[in-house]
Amino acid sequence: MKTFEYPQSAAWFQRAVQVIPCGIYGHFSPAPCPPVSAYPFFGARAKGARFWDVDGNEFIDYMCAYGPMILGHGNPVVDEAYQAQMREADSNSIASTRMVELAEYLVDLVPIADWAFFAKNGADVTNYAVMIARAATGRSKIIGIQGGYHGTSPWMQAPGHHGLIEADHQHVIRIPWNDLGTLEQAINRHANDVAGFIATPYHHPVFADSELPADGYWSSVEKLLRKHGIVFIIDDVRCGFRLHMGGSCEHFGFKPDLICFCKAIANGYPISALVGVEALKSAAAKVFHTGSYWFSAGPMAAALATLQELRRLDAPNLLREKGRKLNDGLVRIAKSHGYTLKVTGDPGMAYYRITEDPSLMLHQDWCAECTRRGAFFTSHHNWFLSTAHTDEDFQRTWDIADAAFEGVGSRD
Amino acid sequence: MKTFEYPQSAAWFQRAVQVIPCGIYGHFSPAPCPPVSAYPFFGARAKGARFWDVDGNEFIDYMCAYGPMILGHGNPVVDEAYQAQMREADSNSIASTRMVELAEYLVDLVPIADWAFFAKNGADVTNYAVMIARAATGRSKIIGIQGGYHGTSPWMQAPGHHGLIEADHQHVIRIPWNDLGTLEQAINRHANDVAGFIATPYHHPVFADSELPADGYWSSVEKLLRKHGIVFIIDDVRCGFRLHMGGSCEHFGFKPDLICFCKAIANGYPISALVGVEALKSAAAKVFHTGSYWFSAGPMAAALATLQELRRLDAPNLLREKGRKLNDGLVRIAKSHGYTLKVTGDPGMAYYRITEDPSLMLHQDWCAECTRRGAFFTSHHNWFLSTAHTDEDFQRTWDIADAAFEGVGSRD
Numbered sequence: 130m131k132t133f134e135y136p137q138s139a140a141w142f143q144r145a146v147q148v149i150p151c152g153i154y155g156h157f158s159p160a161p162c163p164p165v166s167a168y169p170f171f172g173a174r175a176k177g178a179r180f181w182d183v184d185g186n187e188f189i190d191y192m193c194a195y196g197p198m199i200l201g202h203g204n205p206v207v208d209e210a211y212q213a214q215m216r217e218a219d220s221n222s223i224a225s226t227r228m229v230e231l232a233e234y235l236v237d238l239v240p241i242a243d244w245a246f247f248a249k250n251g252a253d254v255t256n257y258a259v260m261i262a263r264a265a266t267g268r269s270k271i272i273g274i275q276g277g278y279h280g281t282s283p284w285m286q287a288p289g290h291h292g293l294i295e296a297d298h299q300h301v302i303r304i305p306w307n308d309l310g311t312l313e314q315a316i317n318r319h320a321n322d323v324a325g326f327i328a329t330p331y332h333h334p335v336f337a338d339s340e341l342p343a344d345g346y347w348s349s350v351e352k353l354l355r356k357h358g359i360v361f362i363i364d365d366v367r368c369g370f371r372l373h374m375g376g377s378c379e380h381f382g383f384k385p386d387l388i389c390f391c392k393a394i395a396n397g398y399p400i401s402a403l404v405g406v407e408a409l410k411s412a413a414a415k416v417f418h419t420g421s422y423w424f425s426a427g428p429m430a431a432a433l434a435t436l437q438e439l440r441r442l443d444a445p446n447l448l449r450e451k452g453r454k455l456n457d458g459l460v461r462i463a464k465s466h467g468y469t470l471k472v473t474g475d476p477g478m479a480y481y482r483i484t485e486d487p488s489l490m491l492h493q494d495w496c497a498e499c500t501r502r503g504a505f506f507t508s509h510h511n512w513f514l515s516t517a518h519t520d521e522d523f524q525r526t527w528d529i530a531d532a533a534f535e536g537v538g539s540r541d
Numbered sequence: 542m543k544t545f546e547y548p549q550s551a552a553w554f555q556r557a558v559q560v561i562p563c564g565i566y567g568h569f570s571p572a573p574c575p576p577v578s579a580y581p582f583f584g585a586r587a588k589g590a591r592f593w594d595v596d597g598n599e600f601i602d603y604m605c606a607y608g609p610m611i612l613g614h615g616n617p618v619v620d621e622a623y624q625a626q627m628r629e630a631d632s633n634s635i636a637s638t639r640m641v642e643l644a645e646y647l648v649d650l651v652p653i654a655d656w657a658f659f660a661k662n663g664a665d666v667t668n669y670a671v672m673i674a675r676a677a678t679g680r681s682k683i684i685g686i687q688g689g690y691h692g693t694s695p696w697m698q699a700p701g702h703h704g705l706i707e708a709d710h711q712h713v714i715r716i717p718w719n720d721l722g723t724l725e726q727a728i729n730r731h732a733n734d735v736a737g738f739i740a741t742p743y744h745h746p747v748f749a750d751s752e753l754p755a756d757g758y759w760s761s762v763e764k765l766l767r768k769h770g771i772v773f774i775i776d777d778v779r780c781g782f783r784l785h786m787g788g789s790c791e792h793f794g795f796k797p798d799l800i801c802f803c804k805a806i807a808n809g810y811p812i813s814a815l816v817g818v819e820a821l822k823s824a825a826a827k828v829f830h831t832g833s834y835w836f837s838a839g840p841m842a843a844a845l846a847t848l849q850e851l852r853r854l855d856a857p858n859l860l861r862e863k864g865r866k867l868n869d870g871l872v873r874i875a876k877s878h879g880y881t882l883k884v885t886g887d888p889g890m891a892y893y894r895i896t897e898d899p900s901l902m903l904h905q906d907w908c909a910e911c912t913r914r915g916a917f918f919t920s921h922h923n924w925f926l927s928t929a930h931t932d933e934d935f936q937r938t939w940d941i942a943d944a945a946f947e948g949v950g951s952r953d
């Protein structure tokens with residue numbers, strides 16, 4: 130099986146490092162996926178579940194732009210709705226009626242939602258949720274989960290990251306996932322000063338297995354937060370519309386006060402949303418929060434079309450089914466080479482780890498070998514499927530996975 | 542002259558308040574421009590320097606989406622470049638070479654820039670600039686200007702706004718504009734703990750006249766900051782590419798370390814940029830900052846096309862010239878009705894105030910009367926011109942302004 134080379138990517142990266150800090154930064158940085166020589170750095174084209182790099186190599190895309198491309202690249206239904214809106218207006222001097230329609234649609238779609246608010250980044254809405262919690266309660270502290278990611282605002286980043294100061298974390302308490310006792314202790318220790326609790330619907334850190342909520346975890350959390358009048362925020366940026374169309378809380382059977390959406394909401398067009406319960410609407414109205422392009426109509430039209438299409442396809446179940454099929458095959462192939470591929474999290478956005486090597490080196494070598502054969506596998510972040518992934522894609526992926534195990538050396 | 546009515550806008554607003562906090566929020570909220578009955582709330586279409594509301598009323602657009610639409614709505618050159626990129630890829634799983642080209646272009650265009658970084662909101666880059674200043678210096682304090690606006694992150698908002706806590710401002714010092722003495726005092730008071738100074742290139746608050754830098758202000762600030770090793774940040778989100786293609790600092794003759802761009806950079810497509818000096822590149826590389834759609838290629842292609850087109854047109858001088866023409870006419874018409882229309886700030890993005898009524902009530906009545914005749918004038922925010930505004934637009938605007946003064950009652 131042919132393995133890819135990346136001379137054009139390397140040449141572009143040499144140009145990039147001259148004029149961009151890190152060359153490529155943030156979650157797109159190639160640094161966390163060594164060996165970097167196995168990965169393409171720059172893309173040229175994308176369609177459906179495939180993308181092509183600047184060297185002309187073709188990849189089956191298992192990251193979907195780290196989540197957004199839930200219907201695949203260049204989805205015709207979404208793109209047409211977007212284009213139709215763009216012919217009329219996008220960024221205008223007054224709001225668009227698409228905003229009202231999208232808010233109405235979300236209020237209808239998401240059981241806990243009585244209202245919706247739109248921004249651009251996931252962090253725009255996690256920040257806003259925290260400000261609403263503080264405005265509504267008059268309290269200061271925010272409790273979050275260790276290793277939980279809600280964006281890169283200073284309060285969200287783990288202490289020790291560059292550019293942070295102590296004050297950024299003064300009122301942020303981080304507790305372990307699935308640990309009710311610590312939550313209760315944190316609440317008791319800061320009696321009457323806990324404004325909000327923020328967590329993802331299940332724990333999906335990087336460099337570690339995903340962890341689903343323990344039995345009864347969410348209902349106990351909900352009860353505890355209600356008892357103490359603490360605003361209950363779910364960061365559904367990564368999982369939203371992948372686990373359940375009504376917010377991932379519906380999948381796990383609980384009711385938060387605020388849900389943060391982004392990524393999959395508009396199939397790659399830039400928009401994020403906060404939805405919330407009626408009781409927080411006036412607090413939300415009091416908090417001033419805005420941005421240059423937050424009223425642009427194009428991405429709102431794309432979000433409407435995306436949500437309608439996801440609902441029509443029953444995307445959460447479709448993705449789960451596709452994920453199970455893909456994962457079963459990968460696990461079987463790993464086993465045939467003497468390895469255990471552990472798959473955690475929701476099947477359509479799972480985290481993968483070869484358990485025989487706790488250092489994760491073997492796992493990243495295997496991901497690299499898959500990537501240079503055309504299955505784009507990052508090694509320490511959950512992957513994302515799209516509804517555009519086909520059985521043919523999976524068969525090709527299994528063949529690649531098989532060859533890649535030969536590449537890293539079989540244990541048989 | 543016909544005055545507009547807004548039954549459809551009102552009906553949509555009734556729907557909006559059911560499902561969106563405030564109905565329309567942030568800087569698009571109609572609340573700061575009373576009487577709200579004079580303003581359209583929802584737009585249907587936009588082209589060049591005009592937009593149409595949902596009632597079919599046509600407006601000459603003096604806000605340009607609060608800055609972005611510098612080449613007018615639906616500019617064919619920008620839109621074609623954007624569409625060409627969208628046919629290949631937008632949000633992808635790896636970066637686009639458009640990012641490198643755009644960074645190279647900015648480094649070439651902006652004299653102080655040795656590197657560039659891209660995000661979505663203005664606040665993404667003002668936040669990042671502050672984190673870089675802290676990472677580079679190991680210090681905590683940020684000095685800013687009272688009434689300066691850098692986004693809606695908690696540290697940026699004036700204390701007292703809803704959802705803020707004391708810790709948000711613990712390390713932020715706000716000093717008056719154009720006041721070197723206070724800057725020096727602030728630096729001395731916090732000896733060796735001032736990380737950065739952030740300000741707009743000239744002072745453009747809301748509800749108050751714009752104020753240009755006093756003679757020698759910026760060169761003295763620059764000297765003072767250099768002496769104390771304080772990172773010098775210019776928030777050029779509103780002024781960028783309107784005063785000077787090389788950053789507004791070039792217009793005023795000084796050299797900051799970091800410049801934040803947004804709004805006019807891509808004619809309405811969602812992208813913001815931070816550019817900086819070589820000495821801060823490694824600190825920038827250390828600060829982790831990213832967002833869901835920050836690597837999308839479409840807006841990068843739009844930014845490249847916008848900057849090239851602005852350069853070709855010598856947009857800053859063109860806008861200044863158009864602004865002077867518009868403003869001279871408006872001042873003359875005001876005078877003919879016995880009023881003094883004070884125009885402050887750069888002519889192409891000026892702030893207007895009728896001086897005879899310090900309460901600003903008369904001014905807002907006049908803006909409302911203009912708006913309901915088809916010249917979209919907000920009353921307490923600077924306006925924004927585009928290169929698409931024509932002499933015909935201005936003549937029509939002057940006719941409207943004249944009729945509007947009759948509407949509010951002439952002093953003659």
